[in-house]
Amino acid sequence: MDGCFDVMHYGHANAMRQAKALGDVLVVGVHSDEEIARHKGPPVMNNEERCMAVRAVKWVDTVVENAPYVCTVEWLDEVGCDFVAHGEDVSLLPDGSDVYGRIKEAGRYRCVCVRGFRPSMIKCIRP
Helix, strand or coil, X not given: CEECCCCCCHHHHHHHHHHHCXXXXXXXXXXXXXXXXXXXXXXXXXXXXXXXXXHCCCXXXXXXXXXXXXXXXXXXXXXXXCCEEXXXXXXXXXXXXXXXXXXXXCCCEEEECCCCCCHHHCCCCCC
16 A cells, blocks of 8 residues: 555545455555655645654554655565555546556556545645
8 A cells, every 4th residue: 555644534544454454464655745745735744744653553564655656566566565555536647647557457456445534535735
């Protein structure tokens, strides 16, 4: 699983719980402040705070800091992951392409259903 995890909330923890149930070990990649600013706008929490919040979730076994915003098959192999899990919200790049497009094509994507709260309910407004 990878993500920004800015302003950590129940939906993030629930997604991690479901992702953990898909395998033996849950590795969570946390995007850097720079990657978040480049793709979504400035984060509210800094990298250290976001990683600390993710480490506090009982289903998380390992946190990988500075995960790339655009996950690749090569990166999954590098960190020893069989697949990436993500919530049902669609993550798009500025050109409209799916952040997980290549991962999906490789059959290494799993969707976890985050009911009751969607990260898209929080809007980031760029200055």
